[in-house]
Amino acid sequence: MIRGILETIGRTPLITIPNTNRAGEAQVLLKYERFNPGGSVKDRPALYIVEEAERRGLLRPGGTIIESSSGNFGISLAMIGAAKGYRVLILVDPKTTDANLALLHAFGAEIIVVTEQDDSGSYHKTRIALANKLARETADAFRPDQCFNLLNGEAHFRSTAREIMDACSGKISAFVAAVSTGGQLGGISRYIREKAPEAKIVGVDAIGSSIFGGETNPYRIPGIGLSWTPTNLDLELIDCAYKIPDDQAFLAARTLARHEGILVGPSSGACALVALKLAQELLPGERVVCMASDGGERYASSLFSEDGTARQGAAASADPEELRGLARRLEPWSVRPAEQANYRPDLAESLDVPETTLRMNETAYAESARR
Numbered sequence: 283m284i285r286g287i288l289e290t291i292g293r294t295p296l297i298t299i300p301n302t303n304r305a306g307e308a309q310v311l312l313k314y315e316r317f318n319p320g321g322s323v324k325d326r327p328a329l330y331i332v333e334e335a336e337r338r339g340l341l342r343p344g345g346t347i348i349e350s351s352s353g354n355f356g357i358s359l360a361m362i363g364a365a366k367g368y369r370v371l372i373l374v375d376p377k378t379t380d381a382n383l384a385l386l387h388a389f390g391a392e393i394i395v396v397t398e399q400d401d402s403g404s405y406h407k408t409r410i411a412l413a414n415k416l417a418r419e420t421a422d423a424f425r426p427d428q429c430f431n432l433l434n435g436e437a438h439f440r441s442t443a444r445e446i447m448d449a450c451s452g453k454i455s456a457f458v459a460a461v462s463t464g465g466q467l468g469g470i471s472r473y474i475r476e477k478a479p480e481a482k483i484v485g486v487d488a489i490g491s492s493i494f495g496g497e498t499n500p501y502r503i504p505g506i507g508l509s510w511t512p513t514n515l516d517l518e519l520i521d522c523a524y525k526i527p528d529d530q531a532f533l534a535a536r537t538l539a540r541h542e543g544i545l546v547g548p549s550s551g552a553c554a555l556v557a558l559k560l561a562q563e564l565l566p567g568e569r570v571v572c573m574a575s576d577g578g579e580r581y582a583s584s585l586f587s588e589d590g591t592a593r594q595g596a597a598a599s600a601d602p603e604e605l606r607g608l609a610r611r612l613e614p615w616s617v618r619p620a621e622q623a624n625y626r627p628d629l630a631e632s633l634d635v636p637e638t639t640l641r642m643n644e645t646a647y648a649e650s651a652r653r
């Protein structure tokens with residue numbers, strides 16, 4: 283018997299994509315995070331940070347969880363708040379989809395829509411600054427602070443990374459993940475570097491995001507990108523970075539739905555494209571593990587009806603051969619990401635990062651190693 287929904291977080295499957303990934307190349311394995319009860323990879327850091335906050339007395343019964351998130355992390359916190367009885371307040375922005383707003387409502391979260399853009403034209407900094415202000419003004423508030431809290435990466439170090447390496451008996455040739463807060467790529471790269479130092483570790487971002495340097499411009503892939511390099515990600519551990527155009531990410535997600543029967547969101551489409559590229563460069567028998575951070579239902583109206591796809595039916599999805607060709611032609615954005623780092627140590631102060639985050643950061647990974 284499972285005691286409550288939160289016990290079902292984690293232990294997600296690794297899935298092959300045999301109709302797209304051919305026998306003469308390395309095997310691509312998708313770590314399919316849609317199987318988490320909140321529907322995404324973010325259930326893991328959300329539960330980990332909330333339970334660490336409870337353990338350290340930073341979140342007490344009757345408390346309020348306040349977070350900035352336009353998507354998956356907010357939904358995970360809303361689900362966790364419903365299950366554990368906390369009030370949850372999520373700061374979203376005008377780009378947040380109706381599907382995500384409906385899920386936040388379903389779990390009973392309160393929602394604030396932040397409409398003021400920051401200096402990069404996105405809403406990340408304005409949302410974070412307001413969330414920090416509200417947390418200071420609200421009694422018994424706790425800010426999980428996914429962007430600056432290093433326990434985000436530690437959650438993946440302790441769960442996602444271990445699951446991957448155990449399932450592969452410690453043998454992988456490459457690992458691919460998309461980046462926003464850097465939690466996934468940061469935590470998992472740290473673990474893989476310890477257990478399989480030769481594995482190639484690859485980050486995936488949107489064209490228009492400047493996590494791996496470059497210009498900041500608008501893009502449409504939901505959930506990924508930032509206008510600075512997040513502290514959860516140590517670029518010294520990353521071998522290579524790709525920036526994927528919006529349309530290719532969407533096309534890859536549609537192809538996986540149509541030809542593999544696997545519903546993933548656009549960030550997973552972008553990662554799968556890069557994983558197929560790496561698989562073509564490696565040998566049969568080698569493994570490329572690729573994060574599929576969420577499922578496709580969340581994007582049903584944009585992903586599967588974009589450009590009239592709904593009307594055109596299957597014709598608008600690429601066939602696997604076309605996708606493999608697109609993958610083959612991809613060029614890395616950077617083969618030495620650390621040289622294009624865009625860390626912004628000033629942001630912690632200017633955005634007023636909470637004291638609780640700084641306290642949690644003091645013990646990040648150290649506590650993890652002891653347990």
Ligand SMILES: Cc1ncc(COP(=O)(O)O)c(C=O)c1O
Nearest residue numbers: 461462463464465466505549575
């Ligand atoms: C769909 C999706 N993919 C990828 C990411 C990036 O993950 P991380 O924030 O751990 O870097 C996110 C983060 O919100 C996401 O929602």
